[in-house]
Amino acid sequence: MAVEELDPSATIAPESQTPAKDPRRILLEAIRDYAIFMVDLDGNIVLWTPGAERITGYANDEVLGTPFARFFPEIDRRAGKPERILETARVEGRYEEEGWRVRKDGSRFWARGILTAIRDENGHLTGFAKVTHDMTERKLAEEALHQSEERFRLLVESVRDYAIFMLSAEGRIISWNLGAQKIKGYSAEEILGHHFSIFYPLEDLERGKPALELEIAVAEGKYEEEGWRLRKDGSRFWAAVVITPIRDPNGNLIGFAKVTRDMTDRRRAREQLLATQQQARDLSLSIAAKDEFLGIVAHELRTPLAVLYGSAQMLRNRMDLLDEDDRNDLINGLAEETERMRALVENLLALARPVAEDSLNLVDTPVESAVQSAVATFLRSGTQCPVRVSEPGATGLVARIEPTYFERVVANLLENASKYAGDDRPIDIVITPAGARVCIEVQDRGPGVDPAELHLIFESFYRSTRTATNKPGKGLGLAVCKRLVELMNGVIEASPRVGGGLVFRILLPAGGSEQ
Amino acid sequence: MTETASVLVVDDDPGLLTLLRVVLKTEGFVVHAFQESRAALAFLHDHAPGVIVLDLRMPEMDGREFFREARKLGVTAPVVIASAYGASEACAELGAEAAIPKPFDPSTITSVVRSLLEN
Numbered sequence: 001m002a003v004e005e006l007d008p009s010a011t012i013a014p015e016s017q018t019p020a021k022d023p024r025r026i027l028l029e030a031i032r033d034y035a036i037f038m039v040d041l042d043g044n045i046v047l048w049t050p051g052a053e054r055i056t057g058y059a060n061d062e063v064l065g066t067p068f069a070r071f072f073p074e075i076d077r078r079a080g081k082p083e084r085i086l087e088t089a090r091v092e093g094r095y096e097e098e099g100w101r102v103r104k105d106g107s108r109f110w111a112r113g114i115l116t117a118i119r120d121e122n123g124h125l126t127g128f129a130k131v132t133h134d135m136t137e138r139k140l141a142e143e144a145l146h147q148s149e150e151r152f153r154l155l156v157e158s159v160r161d162y163a164i165f166m167l168s169a170e171g172r173i174i175s176w177n178l179g180a181q182k183i184k185g186y187s188a189e190e191i192l193g194h195h196f197s198i199f200y201p202l203e204d205l206e207r208g209k210p211a212l213e214l215e216i217a218v219a220e221g222k223y224e225e226e227g228w229r230l231r232k233d234g235s236r237f238w239a240a241v242v243i244t245p246i247r248d249p250n251g252n253l254i255g256f257a258k259v260t261r262d263m264t265d266r267r268r269a270r271e272q273l274l275a276t277q278q279q280a281r282d283l284s285l286s287i288a289a290k291d292e293f294l295g296i297v298a299h300e301l302r303t304p305l306a307v308l309y310g311s312a313q314m315l316r317n318r319m320d321l322l323d324e325d326d327r328n329d330l331i332n333g334l335a336e337e338t339e340r341m342r343a344l345v346e347n348l349l350a351l352a353r354p355v356a357e358d359s360l361n362l363v364d365t366p367v368e369s370a371v372q373s374a375v376a377t378f379l380r381s382g383t384q385c386p387v388r389v390s391e392p393g394a395t396g397l398v399a400r401i402e403p404t405y406f407e408r409v410v411a412n413l414l415e416n417a418s419k420y421a422g423d424d425r426p427i428d429i430v431i432t433p434a435g436a437r438v439c440i441e442v443q444d445r446g447p448g449v450d451p452a453e454l455h456l457i458f459e460s461f462y463r464s465t466r467t468a469t470n471k472p473g474k475g476l477g478l479a480v481c482k483r484l485v486e487l488m489n490g491v492i493e494a495s496p497r498v499g500g501g502l503v504f505r506i507l508l509p510a511g512g513s514e515q
Numbered sequence: 516m517t518e519t520a521s522v523l524v525v526d527d528d529p530g531l532l533t534l535l536r537v538v539l540k541t542e543g544f545v546v547h548a549f550q551e552s553r554a555a556l557a558f559l560h561d562h563a564p565g566v567i568v569l570d571l572r573m574p575e576m577d578g579r580e581f582f583r584e585a586r587k588l589g590v591t592a593p594v595v596i597a598s599a600y601g602a603s604e605a606c607a608e609l610g611a612e613a614a615i616p617k618p619f620d621p622s623t624i625t626s627v628v629r630s631l632l633e634n
Contacts, residue, residue, distance in 0.1 A: 299599055299600055302599040302600075302617055302618060303528050303530070303531060303599055303617065304530065305618050306531060306534075306599065306617040306618030306619065307528075307530035307531055307533075307534050307618075308618075309618045309619075309620075310531075310534045310538065310618065310619065310620070310621050311534055313620060313621050313622075314534070314537060314538060314541070314621055317621075317622075318541050318621075321541045322537065322541060326537045326540065326541065329533045329536075329537055330533070330534065330537055332533075333530045333533050333534060336529075336530055337530045340530075
């Protein structure tokens with residue numbers, strides 16, 4: 001546009017009716033969306049157009065001859081910006097910028113302007129043409145968007161209870177927030193650019209879990225789980241994780257949003273609650289079991305006590321009326337019932353004694369001699385029951401046991417066998433090797449136990465339907481055996497003996513093995 | 516034939532059975548002592564004791580069952596329930612004549628048996 005050919009002094013009135021108007025003037029008048037005007041070398045306005053009036057609010061006669069600096073905010077004017085702009089245009093031929101300008105009514109608009117130097121045929125600078133476009137709406141929209149993004153960024157950054165961060169499509173960390181720093185322990189500077197697999201425990205890395213999670217997120221639109229993650233210091237936390245793929249408007253994957261919450265405390269609380277509930281259940285069961293146990297113990301003690309009490313009364317008050325046989329019967333009864341109570345009390349003590357695992361004195365012990373020692377104890381109770389001990393598979397087998405416990409177990413099994421089978425039926429004890437263990441079988445020829453009841457016979461005071469109540473001292477000996485064998489890291493089981501009776505099989509760790 | 520001065524004792528515990536036998540024998544009763552309730556019931560087929568001293572908890576046939584079977588046989592002798600647990604309740608339930616909880620004083624059992632025999 002050859003603006004310099006226009007008559008600067010002419011008024012360009014929108015209503016001008018001049019028929020032979022310069023087409024270039026018509027063009028300038030028609031342009032409404034741009035403020036087009038000219039200033040002289042001092043910055044005073046010398047030409048004004050309807051578009052300039054529409055955008056600034058100033059009419060032609062209000063602005064002609066006044067400095068164009070009036071459109072600048074005061075702060076820019078004071079800073080000498082209008083003069084600098086003119087100087088730049090003078091030197092460089094043009095100046096382009098965006099900035100706030102002021103309308104007549106004092107309101108601001110965002111202007112994108114180009115100031116162009118105008119020279120005559122001789123190249124002398126005669127003034128400047130200014131074309132300004134009102135960009136306020138776009139500027140405001142941009143600012144609103146920027147503010148919205150900024151608010152969102154601040155929101156995400158300030159969230160402390162959630163780690164919210166972004167991953168690139170390859171899984172590298174490209175944003176980080178305060179919550180992430182708090183939960184995972186890394187600052188943004190430390191972690192940006194790292195692959196997010198840094199948060200996973202070794203066992204997950206070996207399974208390729210991080211990559212799998214991204215695959216699932218892509219395939220299903222989301223990946224969600226709770227699992228262990230690592231903090232910077234290597235400690236673990238229980239994380240609730242959501243990974244969401246992020247796509248551009250064309251649907252191309254550009255990364256992932258990852259939100260992680262530290263659920264460690266909640267998990268711990270949940271586990272503690274469950275554990276406490278279980279403890280309460282266990283405790284109430286064990287209290288009930290203990291009550292029942294005490295009731296049975298009291299009952300079991302009453303019968304021998306009745307004999308002791310009655311026999312002592314008779315011997316004290318009726319001695320002169322008793323013949324020798326009666327006296328002997330009563331005295332034998334005293335001895336037998338005392339022995340019965342002693343065995344009961346001993347077993348009670350064995351059951352009741354709290355045993356700390358580390359206080360257990362497990363030593364390598366020759367099994368055969370320990371068995372013989374138990375047999376001797378058993379025979380001292382006055383029984384005539386024949387006991388045969390054999391070690392057919394190997395000799396000198398050694399087990400890692402607590403000898404007093406082991407002898408108590410074998411003695412209980414012998415007492416059990418003689419009680420039910422009778423004093424005249426032989427009991428066999430067979431010691432054999434069993435891999436890393438030693439097997440001790442106690443075989444009786446008693447009435448046996450219904451196979452359906454076999455699993456119950458190690459319960460305290462269990463009463464078999466076959467043996468029931470006709471034998472004294474019932475029900476505690478096998479429970480003691482089970483407890484003591486288990487304390488020695490062994491197992492005990494019972495099965496029917498071919499030809500009648502029961503076989504109790506004890507398996508204990510062989511000696512000489514690593515502890 | 517009724518043996519007015521005889522007492523049948525049924526108790527599966529050998530110690531208690533011996534004690535009861537000695538106590539009652541010392542007081543002058545004829546005592547028939549049985550450790551097994553079925554054998555004792557068989558005894559009742561051709562004997563009529565004056566009093567029966569009966570334990571409750573026994574294998575095979577417990578005291579309650581023995582009591583009912585004996586009554587079915589027409590045995591009318593008074594019965595003393597001697598038990599470490601629930602003697603009075605069983606006595607009321609069965610309609611027995613007396614209950615003695617274990618442990619007991621020997622003089623108690625003899626006086627109970629004597630009074631039942633005298634009635």
